[in-house]
Amino acid sequence: MSEEQxxxxxxxxxxxxxxxxxxxxxxxxxxxxxxxxxxxxAFSSMAQDxxxxxxxxxxxxxxxxxxAPDTVAFMRHADQFHNCVLVELPNGEYDFSxxxxxxxxxxxxxxxxxxxxxxxxxxxxxxxxxxxxxxYHTLHANTWIKQLGNATxxxxxxxxxSLNYALPYALGIFEPSPNENIIMDAGFFQxxxxxxxxxxxxxxxxxxxxxxxxxxxxxxxxxxxxRIGKHSQHLQPLLDxxxxxxxxxxxxxW
Amino acid sequence: xxxxxxxxxxxxxxxLAQEDPIKLAEFEARIARGEKIEPADWMPALxxxxxxxxxxxHAHSEIIGALPEGTWITRAPGFKRKxxxxxxxxxxxxxxxxxxxxxxxxxxxxEEMIHDLITGKSKYSNIFNYPAFTWADACFISWLVDAGAxxxxxxxxxxxxxxxCRALDRICAEESFxxxxxxxxxxxxxxxxxxxxxxxxxxxxxxxxxxxxxxGPADKISAHTQVLMNxxxxxxxxxxxxxxxxxxxxxxxxxxxxxxxxxxxxxxTDTGRWDYTEPDWEEFKRVINGGGPCNEERLAVRRxxxxxxxxxxxxxxxxxxxxxxxxx
Ligand SMILES: [Fe+2]
Ligand SMILES: [Fe+2]
Ligand SMILES: [Fe+2]
Numbered sequence: 001m002s003e004e005q006x007x008x009x010x011x012x013x014x015x016x017x018x019x020x021x022x023x024x025x026x027x028x029x030x031x032x033x034x035x036x037x038x039x040x041x042a043f044s045s046m047a048q049d050x051x052x053x054x055x056x057x058x059x060x061x062x063x064x065x066x067x068a069p070d071t072v073a074f075m076r077h078a079d080q081f082h083n084c085v086l087v088e089l090p091n092g093e094y095d096f097s098x099x100x101x102x103x104x105x106x107x108x109x110x111x112x113x114x115x116x117x118x119x120x121x122x123x124x125x126x127x128x129x130x131x132x133x134x135x136y137h138t139l140h141a142n143t144w145i146k147q148l149g150n151a152t153x154x155x156x157x158x159x160x161x162s163l164n165y166a167l168p169y170a171l172g173i174f175e176p177s178p179n180e181n182i183i184m185d186a187g188f189f190q191x192x193x194x195x196x197x198x199x200x201x202x203x204x205x206x207x208x209x210x211x212x213x214x215x216x217x218x219x220x221x222x223x224x225x226x227r228i229g230k231h232s233q234h235l236q237p238l239l240d241x242x243x244x245x246x247x248x249x250x251x252x253x254w
Numbered sequence: 255x256x257x258x259x260x261x262x263x264x265x266x267x268x269x270l271a272q273e274d275p276i277k278l279a280e281f282e283a284r285i286a287r288g289e290k291i292e293p294a295d296w297m298p299a300l301x302x303x304x305x306x307x308x309x310x311x312h313a314h315s316e317i318i319g320a321l322p323e324g325t326w327i328t329r330a331p332g333f334k335r336k337x338x339x340x341x342x343x344x345x346x347x348x349x350x351x352x353x354x355x356x357x358x359x360x361x362x363x364x365e366e367m368i369h370d371l372i373t374g375k376s377k378y379s380n381i382f383n384y385p386a387f388t389w390a391d392a393c394f395i396s397w398l399v400d401a402g403a404x405x406x407x408x409x410x411x412x413x414x415x416x417x418x419c420r421a422l423d424r425i426c427a428e429e430s431f432x433x434x435x436x437x438x439x440x441x442x443x444x445x446x447x448x449x450x451x452x453x454x455x456x457x458x459x460x461x462x463x464x465x466x467x468x469x470g471p472a473d474k475i476s477a478h479t480q481v482l483m484n485x486x487x488x489x490x491x492x493x494x495x496x497x498x499x500x501x502x503x504x505x506x507x508x509x510x511x512x513x514x515x516x517x518x519x520x521x522x523t524d525t526g527r528w529d530y531t532e533p534d535w536e537e538f539k540r541v542i543n544g545g546g547p548c549n550e551e552r553l554a555v556r557r558x559x560x561x562x563x564x565x566x567x568x569x570x571x572x573x574x575x576x577x578x579x580x581x582x
Contacts, residue, residue: 025328031343032317032324032555035563036570037351040320044344048337055333070332094566151569158565238328245389246331252447254331254389254439 005186008179009120010064011082012188015177015227016111017057018083021073022235023104024050025242026091035094042140046101049133056126063122074246078236084226086169088235095158096166098148102141102206103170107199109134114195119187142206149210156211163212171222174199178228265304265479273298285486290416293359304487305415306360307376313353314371314378318552319399320346322382326392338435342396345428352424356417372557380538381464383546390443390453394461397436398503402468404429405499414486437506444510451511458507459515466533467541469496475535500528 001009027047034040058069066072086104091097112134115127148155174196177183184191200217207214225231245254270278277296284291291297320343327343330336354364370376381399386392404426411422443454470476470492482488490498501521507514518531541549 028327028340031327031340031347032320033559033562035559035566037317037347037354039563039566040347041344041351044340044347048340048344051333051337051340055337073333074331093562148566148569150574151572152565152574154565155569155572241328244329245326248331249447249449252450253442254335254446254450 001186004179004182005188006064008177008182008186009188010061010066011177011179012183013057013061013064013123015082015084017054017061018081019087019104019108019173020050020054020057022081022083022238023087023100024048024054025238026087026089026097027101029091030097039094043097046105046137046140049137053130053133056130060122060126070246071250074243075250076239078231078239079229081231081235081239082227082229083231083235084169084172084175085223085232086166086172086226088226088232088238089169090234092162093158095148095155096162098141098144099159099162099166100170101137102145103166103203104173105134105137105141106202106206107170107173107195109138110198110202111189111195114190118189123188145206145212146209149207149212159210160212163207164215167215167220168223171196171220172224172226175222175224175227265300265477265482267300267479267481269300270298270481282484285414285484289414290419291414292416300481301485301487302360304482305418306357306362308487309353309357309360309415309418310362310367310370311377311379313350313357313367314376315382316346316350316353318371318378318382318556319395320350321552321555322384322386322548323392323395326386326389329389331389335439339392339396342432342435345432349421349425349428352421353418356415356421359417368556368560372553372560374544374553377542379468380542380546381461381468382552383541383548384461384464385548387460388453388457390450390457391460393436393439393443393454394457395436396432397440398461398465398507399468400429400432400436401503402465402495402499404433405495405502406469409489409495412486413489440510444512455512458512462515463533463537466496466530467538469493469499471535471538472532497527500530504528 024047027043027050030043031040031047034043054073055069058066058072061072062068067075086100089096089100109131112127112131116124116131118124118127145159149159150156174192176192180191183189204214278298281291281295281297281301291301323339323346324343327336327339330339354367357367358364367376371378386395407422407426407429411419411426413419440454443450473491473493476492478491479488500519504514504519504521516531518529520529521527522529540546544550
């Protein structure tokens with residue numbers, strides 16, 4: 001692997017790992033606050049999967065010469081994170097969390113499906129395992145979107161409002177990496193553009209089964225920047241909270 | 255978290271006079287033989303009432319108990335702790351779910367129980383009305399509060415009501431992981447830096463009184479109801495469970511080099527039981543009746559969660575929505 005390729009691969013791994021960590025963290029904030037106990041439990045399950053997945057990816061990065069997972073996750077500043085802005089937004093009401101979960105995990109399931117064919121074998125192997133876990137996340141999202149997207153005027157209106165709010169951020173998932181071409185040429189990943197195309201048709205196929213409306217894609221302006229470390233004001237406070245104990249003494253074992 | 259049986263006030267047994275004496279005798283004979291009572295079986299109204307109350311309190315303790323530890327999920331230091339604490343608190347919410355289902359078999363719905371929780375009508379374990387200021391407090395809860403809960407729950411698992419016993423068997427199996435996790439966290443604090451050791455010592459100093467309160471008022475001042483013992487609703491006295499806890503955990507705390515803020519605490523070699531300074535039962539009463547540092551905050555969190563989730567529950571009840579398969 002050339003040096004350029006190694007850099008591009010790290011870029012790919014970091015952005016995926018950061019997405020998983022940050023959304024996992026947000027999902028875990030539902031513990032104790034869900035609209036019903038079953039949803040506390042579901043969001044906690046997904047949080048554990050996502051944080052476990054990010055851990056595995058940070059370990060892969062560690063093998064590639066990066067610092068240990070705890071250091072990477074707990075010691076970086078917001079502008080060193082490469083997650084999309086969508087995942088760092090506060091949970092808001094359940095409608096927003098659900099819509100975000102649906103939009104993000106639909107993309108994530110497709111992404112890991114593509115990654116099972118990555119030329120970087122350790123990633124392809126890990127993707128096979130993660131793909132299985134994500135199947136439950138999309139099953140959960142789709143079931144709830146179809147239920148609440150057809151139930152009461154209030155549930156439909158809430159989901160619609162959150163969908164309209166989340167879509168520009170969701171398009172930010174597909175912000176290309178600075179080294180996108182190298183990533184694609186090396187066969188690490190098929191690229192954000194083809195992922196986005198598949199994602200759109202998957203999202204449409206689920207939303208068609210609800211009373212929710214998708215705006216014309218052309219009118220949705222993506223909110224970009226996350227992949228190059230430009231974040232909303234919400235990420236740094238999340239990281240400060242996450243590292244509050246760790247930073248009491250980063251050399252200590254906890 | 256928690257167990258049951260520590261917030262019994264005096265109960266009126268007058269209603270027993272109205273029960274069919276033959277059925278009552280049969281019921282008591284079954285329990286004496288060690289049989290379990292099942293939801294469709296005949297049972298005295300008082301038995302039903304007390305069990306609902308106990309299981310409901312236990313369920314509430316699980317979800318309220320998820321709050322002080324839950325706030326540390328987002329701050330847990332390192333991947334391993336974060337993953338383990340998420341799983342642990344998720345278990346606690348799962349325990350609430352199991353217990354509400356067990357209580358529902360006696361005729362009170364989950365919605366009614368949660369309503370009584372957030373309106374302050376029913377109680378939950380007093381210990382969760384204290385704040386978890388530091389990571390070490392969260393570790394104290396995971397290790398020692400769960401340890402206390404296990405003592406209670408193992409006793410209650412031998413009780414007479416089938417659905418509650420079965421729920422407790424499952425819960426106890428999970429609790430033993432919580433205990434291991436909590437103990438592991440504490441060992442790292444105990445063998446870590448001076449700062450880490452101090453953090454845990456301070457947690458012990460803060461939590462010792464609530465921990466002693468956890469098992470309920472001293473036998474000599476608590477309403478003793480023989481009929482609940484006979485019916486295997488209450489399985490051990492408060493002093494017995496407290497003593498069992500001290501016997502199992504005080505030596506472990508001392509071994510790690512920590513002190514316990516009670517100069518009178520020692521095992522009495524004559525009685526084989528622990529001597530200790532009598533806990534402040536006036537404080538206990540004040541806290542359980544709403545005067546603790548966190549009562550209002552805990553209930554407010556629950557109330558807000560219920561209010562914010564109302565539209566979701568209503569949507570699920572809508573005829574256009576069929577049952578949503580929960581992901582567990
Ligand atoms: Fe527990
Ligand atoms: Fe529990
Ligand atoms: Fe617990």
